[in-house]
Amino acid sequence: MAVNYANFREIDIADYDAVVVGSGFAGAVTARELAEQGGMNVLVIEKRGHIAGNMYDEYDEAGILVHRYGPHIFHTNSQEAYEYLKRFSAMSSYQHCVLADWFGTYMPVPFNKNSMEIAFGDEKAARLIKKLVDTFGDERKVTINELRAQEDPDLQEVADFIYQNVFLYYTQKQWGLTPEEVDPSVTARVPVFLSRDNRYFQDTYQGMPEDGYTKLFENMLGHEGITVCLNTEAESVFDLVFASREEDAPLEAIRIKDQEFDGPIVYTGPLDELFLGRFGRLPYRSLDFVYETFDEDYHLPCGTVNYTVTEDYTRITEFKWLTGQRGDKTTIMKEYSRAYEDPSTQIPYYAIINDDNDALYERYRRLTDELPNFHPLGRLAEYRYFNMDKVIVDALAASKRILALADGLDPEAVDAVSGATTAAAKGE
Numbered sequence: 378m379a380v381n382y383a384n385f386r387e388i389d390i391a392d393y394d395a396v397v398v399g400s401g402f403a404g405a406v407t408a409r410e411l412a413e414q415g416g417m418n419v420l421v422i423e424k425r426g427h428i429a430g431n432m433y434d435e436y437d438e439a440g441i442l443v444h445r446y447g448p449h450i451f452h453t454n455s456q457e458a459y460e461y462l463k464r465f466s467a468m469s470s471y472q473h474c475v476l477a478d479w480f481g482t483y484m485p486v487p488f489n490k491n492s493m494e495i496a497f498g499d500e501k502a503a504r505l506i507k508k509l510v511d512t513f514g515d516e517r518k519v520t521i522n523e524l525r526a527q528e529d530p531d532l533q534e535v536a537d538f539i540y541q542n543v544f545l546y547y548t549q550k551q552w553g554l555t556p557e558e559v560d561p562s563v564t565a566r567v568p569v570f571l572s573r574d575n576r577y578f579q580d581t582y583q584g585m586p587e588d589g590y591t592k593l594f595e596n597m598l599g600h601e602g603i604t605v606c607l608n609t610e611a612e613s614v615f616d617l618v619f620a621s622r623e624e625d626a627p628l629e630a631i632r633i634k635d636q637e638f639d640g641p642i643v644y645t646g647p648l649d650e651l652f653l654g655r656f657g658r659l660p661y662r663s664l665d666f667v668y669e670t671f672d673e674d675y676h677l678p679c680g681t682v683n684y685t686v687t688e689d690y691t692r693i694t695e696f697k698w699l700t701g702q703r704g705d706k707t708t709i710m711k712e713y714s715r716a717y718e719d720p721s722t723q724i725p726y727y728a729i730i731n732d733d734n735d736a737l738y739e740r741y742r743r744l745t746d747e748l749p750n751f752h753p754l755g756r757l758a759e760y761r762y763f764n765m766d767k768v769i770v771d772a773l774a775a776s777k778r779i780l781a782l783a784d785g786l787d788p789e790a791v792d793a794v795s796g797a798t799t800a801a802a803k804g805e
């Protein structure tokens with residue numbers, strides 16, 4: 378069925394059993410589960426003028442399906458996440474490939490045996506590949522940090538080449554930091570791969586929703602128990618009640634339309650925004666996107682080209698590779714990474730993970746610890762670098778937990794029922 382949209386001013390909050398803030402995967406999966414499995418009436422409030430969070434896609438003026446908040450390719454080893462999505466959309470079997478533009482020569486990323494031959498020539502590459510395979514094993518993935526820690530001069534030469542030509546400039550553009558300064562988990566997402574496999578991901582399940590993500594979200598949120606209010610910001614409609622006027626006083630209740638709301642509240646926006654940045658803003662990286670359309674079938678040799686040594690944008694994506702759309706026009710998108718400075722005009726895309734920022738996040742999180750019906754969930758609310766599949770799996774676990782709690786089970790019994798630990802359900 379179609380999504381049931383309503384104007385927030387016109388809804389009666391007493392009609393709802395649960396409130397979900399945000400309509401990305403964290404919000405949409407939870408809303409669907411609470412409505413379908415729990416028979417709840419769920420109110421979704423979304424500050425943008427559309428559903429689907431960062432996965433939102435739409436047709437541009439040239440009739441090309443484009444992603445508006447960064448290129449999104451679904452990949453997972455979780456059968457649960459994949460099967461869940463397939464309930465709402467057929468999935469293509471698209472396998473993403475990325476090439477680095479190395480001073481005008483293309484080489485596969487993750488850097489692999491084929492990249493090695495392009496960089497070093499066949500003869501030298503054969504010797505270096507043998508040494509890498511003898512050290513780490515064939516078909517193994519090695520992080521750039523592991524490789525740089527090697528003492529052997531040949532391995533150091535390889536590490537140095539990859540560091541200088543794949544990671545250094547791209548990371549400086551993306552994060553405003555060197556690879557040493559970003560959390561090791563960030564560069565570990567793109568390891569060196571001792572293989573001939575040119576795909577960006579090796580996950581069991583990969584693909585794209587056949588009719589696009591927005592359509593998938595329409596199917597997920599199109600349920601008789603779900604109402605969606607667009608252009609509605611949590612900060613403007615939640616009245617936060619604190620235990621005292623102290624800065625660190627915990628949140629005791631949330632009032633909506635002058636009534637205390639005691640049903641589950643799933644919050645998937647940034648936590649600092651909800652508390653109006655009282656301890657200082659959580660740092661993020663933002664992005665600007667620049668689109669161009671060409672009268673060509675294809676403009677690039679693959680879905681994404683990373684500019685690892687030149688240009689001031691990080692990467693260009695050509696959507697037709699991802700979506701499988703055909704036709705004599707094509708649209709590409711350049712990504713420019715920026716500091717996140719102005720919440721009123723920019724979008725927080727990437728949490729900047731480090732000890733100080735984690736501590737600041739925890740301070741916000743503690744404000745919510747004593748409100749048992751408040752559930753922070755997803756990439757923003759948990760201040761983490763989650764892929765879509767992780768958010769879907771976490772949202773399914775959190776929904777089970779919320780439903781079991783609503784049935785009056787105690788938290789330990791709930792975790793046993795849902796098969797998830799408390800930490801996993803919270804996505805920790």
Ligand code: FAD
Pocket residue numbers: 398399400401402403404422423424425428429430431432446447448449450451452609610611612645646647650651664726727754755756757763764765766768
């Ligand atoms: P979001 O999708 O950000 O949804 C949050 C929603 O909450 C938004 O709609 C927002 O408008 C709304 N909201 C926020 N605050 C409020 C508020 N105060 N009041 C009301 N509404 C609010 N993952 C992959 O698996 N594959 C990829 O290829 C991939 N590519 C990516 C590319 C980029 C550039 C980025 C930034 C991320 C990418 N991801 C990818 C990660 C993916 O975007 C996230 O995993 C996913 O968006 C998480 O869903 P979410 O619901 O937690 O957050």
Ligand code: UDP
Pocket residue numbers: 477486543544545547548551559563564565566567683685
């Ligand atoms: N990275 C890089 N060069 C590349 C690809 C990735 O330096 O060609 C580093 C960079 O720091 C980036 C991180 O690896 O932020 C993770 O890359 P990924 O492609 O996973 O980023 P995302 O798609 O999430 O933006």
